[in-house]
Amino acid sequence: MEITVELLQEMISNKQIKRLREIFDDFNIVDLAELVQELSLQDLLFLFKILRNEITGILFSYFDSEHQETLIESFASHEIQDILDNLFSDDIAEFIEEMPANLVKKVLISATAEQRKEINLLLSYPENTAGSIMSTDFVELKKGDTIAQAIKKIKSQGKIAETINDCYVVDGERRLVGLVALKSILFQEADDLIDEYMEMDFVAVKTHDDQELVAQQMQHYDLLVIPVINEAQRFIGIITVDDIMDVLEEEVTEDIHKMAAIRPIEDSYLQASVMGMVKSRVFWLLILMISSTLAEHILAGYEEALATIPALAAFIPMIMGTAGNAGSQSSVMVIREISLKEISIKDIWKVIKIETHTSLLLGIVLFGVSILRIMILPPSVGLDIALVVSLSLIVSVLFSNVFGALLPLLAVVLKQDPAAMAGPLLTSLVDAFALIIYFTLCIGLLGIAI
Amino acid sequence: MEITVELLQEMISNKQIKRLREIFDDFNIVDLAELVQELSLQDLLFLFKILRNEITGILFSYFDSEHQETLIESFASHEIQDILDNLFSDDIAEFIEEMPANLVKKVLISATAEQRKEINLLLSYPENTAGSIMSTDFVELKKGDTIAQAIKKIKSQGKIAETINDCYVVDGERRLVGLVALKSILFQEADDLIDEYMEMDFVAVKTHDDQELVAQQMQHYDLLVIPVINEAQRFIGIITVDDIMDVLEEEVTEDIHKMAAIRPIEDSYLQASVMGMVKSRVFWLLILMISSTLAEHILAGYEEALATIPALAAFIPMIMGTAGNAGSQSSVMVIREISLKEISIKDIWKVIKIETHTSLLLGIVLFGVSILRIMILPPSVGLDIALVVSLSLIVSVLFSNVFGALLPLLAVVLKQDPAAMAGPLLTSLVDAFALIIYFTLCIGLLGIAI
Numbered sequence: 001m002e003i004t005v006e007l008l009q010e011m012i013s014n015k016q017i018k019r020l021r022e023i024f025d026d027f028n029i030v031d032l033a034e035l036v037q038e039l040s041l042q043d044l045l046f047l048f049k050i051l052r053n054e055i056t057g058i059l060f061s062y063f064d065s066e067h068q069e070t071l072i073e074s075f076a077s078h079e080i081q082d083i084l085d086n087l088f089s090d091d092i093a094e095f096i097e098e099m100p101a102n103l104v105k106k107v108l109i110s111a112t113a114e115q116r117k118e119i120n121l122l123l124s125y126p127e128n129t130a131g132s133i134m135s136t137d138f139v140e141l142k143k144g145d146t147i148a149q150a151i152k153k154i155k156s157q158g159k160i161a162e163t164i165n166d167c168y169v170v171d172g173e174r175r176l177v178g179l180v181a182l183k184s185i186l187f188q189e190a191d192d193l194i195d196e197y198m199e200m201d202f203v204a205v206k207t208h209d210d211q212e213l214v215a216q217q218m219q220h221y222d223l224l225v226i227p228v229i230n231e232a233q234r235f236i237g238i239i240t241v242d243d244i245m246d247v248l249e250e251e252v253t254e255d256i257h258k259m260a261a262i263r264p265i266e267d268s269y270l271q272a273s274v275m276g277m278v279k280s281r282v283f284w285l286l287i288l289m290i291s292s293t294l295a296e297h298i299l300a301g302y303e304e305a306l307a308t309i310p311a312l313a314a315f316i317p318m319i320m321g322t323a324g325n326a327g328s329q330s331s332v333m334v335i336r337e338i339s340l341k342e343i344s345i346k347d348i349w350k351v352i353k354i355e356t357h358t359s360l361l362l363g364i365v366l367f368g369v370s371i372l373r374i375m376i377l378p379p380s381v382g383l384d385i386a387l388v389v390s391l392s393l394i395v396s397v398l399f400s401n402v403f404g405a406l407l408p409l410l411a412v413v414l415k416q417d418p419a420a421m422a423g424p425l426l427t428s429l430v431d432a433f434a435l436i437i438y439f440t441l442c443i444g445l446l447g448i449a450i
Numbered sequence: 451m452e453i454t455v456e457l458l459q460e461m462i463s464n465k466q467i468k469r470l471r472e473i474f475d476d477f478n479i480v481d482l483a484e485l486v487q488e489l490s491l492q493d494l495l496f497l498f499k500i501l502r503n504e505i506t507g508i509l510f511s512y513f514d515s516e517h518q519e520t521l522i523e524s525f526a527s528h529e530i531q532d533i534l535d536n537l538f539s540d541d542i543a544e545f546i547e548e549m550p551a552n553l554v555k556k557v558l559i560s561a562t563a564e565q566r567k568e569i570n571l572l573l574s575y576p577e578n579t580a581g582s583i584m585s586t587d588f589v590e591l592k593k594g595d596t597i598a599q600a601i602k603k604i605k606s607q608g609k610i611a612e613t614i615n616d617c618y619v620v621d622g623e624r625r626l627v628g629l630v631a632l633k634s635i636l637f638q639e640a641d642d643l644i645d646e647y648m649e650m651d652f653v654a655v656k657t658h659d660d661q662e663l664v665a666q667q668m669q670h671y672d673l674l675v676i677p678v679i680n681e682a683q684r685f686i687g688i689i690t691v692d693d694i695m696d697v698l699e700e701e702v703t704e705d706i707h708k709m710a711a712i713r714p715i716e717d718s719y720l721q722a723s724v725m726g727m728v729k730s731r732v733f734w735l736l737i738l739m740i741s742s743t744l745a746e747h748i749l750a751g752y753e754e755a756l757a758t759i760p761a762l763a764a765f766i767p768m769i770m771g772t773a774g775n776a777g778s779q780s781s782v783m784v785i786r787e788i789s790l791k792e793i794s795i796k797d798i799w800k801v802i803k804i805e806t807h808t809s810l811l812l813g814i815v816l817f818g819v820s821i822l823r824i825m826i827l828p829p830s831v832g833l834d835i836a837l838v839v840s841l842s843l844i845v846s847v848l849f850s851n852v853f854g855a856l857l858p859l860l861a862v863v864l865k866q867d868p869a870a871m872a873g874p875l876l877t878s879l880v881d882a883f884a885l886i887i888y889f890t891l892c893i894g895l896l897g898i899a900i
Binding site for chain 1: 476477478604605608611632636637653670671672673674690692699705711718720724725736739740742743745746750763765767770784786787792793797800804808812816819820827
């Protein structure tokens with residue numbers, strides 16, 4: 001049986017409560033959450049009344065923020081409480097962060113004292129820190145617990161915990177001292193101490209650490225869950241890898257945008273306002289436009305050379321374009337390796353060597369093809385010009401490749417973001433240098449008087 | 451105490467076996483793996499002799515492929531067997547895939563019959579498929595098992611399983627029928643059937659599914675583990691999210707490279723050969739160089755206009771550059787949204803609307819700034835030329851933005867890779883059109899006779 005919106009609508013209007021409950025027990029809840037959002041508010045509220053709180057909690061967590069707001073607006077206080085009861089704390093923090101102030105207030109008023117404390121804790125951390133994305137639903141054991149005590153705690157806390165694979169061990173002052181894998185204690189003697197099975201070489205992050213660092217740590221150490229501690233070393237939360245995947249996605253989008261000279265934009269493409277869109281793009285477009293004055297000046301300086309041999313103008317786009325493409329190839333490769341932590345400033349000589357060798361080989365190929373092309377395809381010019389044009393290609397590609405690769409490394413040294421600095425700056429500089437190389441070679445080798 | 455390579459070397463040369471064992475039990479194994487790779491082969495072999503097999507297995511899995519090869523070369527048959535015994539099957543497949551044929555043969559000869567079967571199974575799937583990255587270390591239960599039977603199986607299989615959070619339930623023909631969360635059965639009556647606690651709405655992937663699809667499914671459904679089934683629906687493996695994070699990283703690198711006109715490269719930047727580097731870059735550089743013939747032709751066609759008002763040439767880099775930057779902004783944004791599945795071809799009208807509105811607003815800003823700049827900064831020209839140049843900016847930015855956003859959507863319709871098609875093609879086309887727009891407006895509005 002395939003579940004469609006129409007089928008759900010029909011069953012709701014026929015009040016087929018039992019069948020609806022079965023469907024939400026049997027079918028995939030993520031898929032159902034997508035369908036359910038297409039229902040009318042009235043149908044949605046009916047569904048939320050008849051389904052188990054556990055199910056409605058999960059549905060709610062998968063809704064987009066628009067639907068979450070509408071529901072909170074429509075809900076009575078006890079209904080909000082039921083939702084809060086059935087959400088993991090990181091999901092609560094996530095939906096509240098997106099919500100307008102009046103609705104946040106409504107949620108906080110409806111919450112129990114315990115819930116309110118938890119929400120306020122999570123909301124108190126700045127955006128994009130470990131604290132703001134952590135969950136407070138974990139299993140906590142105490143140093144000196146016996147296996148029997150530990151299993152009892154796991155039994156009671158495990159139902160609401162995000163994971164029970166690993167349980168966290170704290171000392172008398174709630175400082176995190178180790179972790180215990182469930183599978184290592186599950187089948188041991190009941191009166192053994194958990195301390196014997198505790199791993200103390202765990203990796204943890206601090207509440208104010210940037211979420212990007214959390215992602216890096218989890219990836220480096222292949223972790224599914226990472227504990228979060230505060231300044232006083234106290235254990236206060238965990239972050240699971242599924243939430244980190246969203247973080248990584250955001251960071252990658254930001255990096256890709258930066259390389260294309262786009263400044264960070266809050267919303268996704270289809271949701272963004274025209275104003276937001278313009279803001280994210282206009283800054284670099286203006287900078288780049290104004291910096292192209294440089295190329296203009298250089299061109300103006302060679303007006304006489306152009307007047308002597310007008311055919312030279314025709315090759316400007318090719319030289320500038322090829323140099324620009326070569327530079328963006330090497331800079332993008334290096335930027336990506338930097339963000340993967342595969343290259344650092346100590347590799348600078350290796351990078352220069354790689355780019356020089358690559359450029360020389362590339363240059364030879366481009367030189368050959370360029371001469372052939374200039375001789376075969378119009379506009380037809382003499383062999384002397386073809387040689388000079390193609391030679392300029394070699395030199396400017398060599399320059400662009402080395403420069404493109406070094407600029408991101410320079411950014412790292414200056415503690416700037418390589419993607420934001422190297423991407424847009426590169427174009428203007430490479431354009432300018434390619435023109436200088438081209439005209440210098442033309443004047444020198446073709447014997448133009450200026 | 452901080453562990454350094456020097457400290458390890460000293461302890462090895464003093465044969466402080468007990469202290470070394472303690473260090474490898476107490477400190478983080480991922481960090482230690484990094485240090486240990488800086489030791490001499492002799493020291494490394496000594497370490498592998500004295501440490502527990504469990505520890506050496508994990509160390510080995512974190513080594514780079516060079517060190518893994520050296521060790522396999524040096525190991526005796528029983529040492530290879532110990533390593534294989536202590537690796538998860540996906541780690542085995544990963545290191546064998548990287549290894550030269552003679553060493554693969556050595557590993558296969560040293561392996562037990564059971565190990566050999568497993569390795570051959572994993573090696574039989576094409577690269578980048580779910581089968582090639584899955585692990586065969588999981589807990590498998592049978593439909594109709596009682597809780598007591600299940601717990602017993604978890605106890606025996608759990609030690610070598612990658613996760614025991616979820617256990618997989620198969621029927622008499624080993625077809626996957628559901629999964630059981632450990633926390634849902636752990637504290638139930640011993641003679642209940644697991645069927646009662648089984649979730650049947652699980653998501654699974656097929657062995658031949660592309661790893662990118664696996665990553666998407668796991669992200670969409672927020673999964674930490676996903677089961678893998680073959681064509682006959684039989685359950686044969688699991689994929690854990692930490693392996694999928696590596697897949698995502700690779701895919702993102704490939705996408706970023708494609709947008710910068712770089713073809714896929716096997717090795718990482720520092721490891722790649724000069725030949726490999728040239729291969730990945732030369733294709734698009736040549737295509738783009740040759741396609742710039744288009745811009746040359748266009749420029750050649752306007753030689754007379756340039757002869758009439760030579761100052762016009764000076765603005766060519768600015769117009770082409772700004773149009774190119776604008777086009778790459780819109781295309782990169784759309785390409786990223788397509789790869790995040792946030793935009794599809796059905797959004798085409800929305801995209802056109804967004805780009806038109808954004809461009810007009812951007813155009814107005816650019817127009818104003820451009821006029822000011824041309825009037826203030828040299829080379830000085832008349833207001834008429836400033837107006838025409840700035841007007842060309844508006845028109846060519848509008849064109850580039852819309853065109854840049856539509857090209858990736860067109861690629862999707864043509865079942866081509868948006869990043870590979872849109873990125874490099876865009877530049878040449880935008881250059882050509884920007885020139886045509888510029889000269890058409892110049893000739894029309896400045897009354898140049900051609």
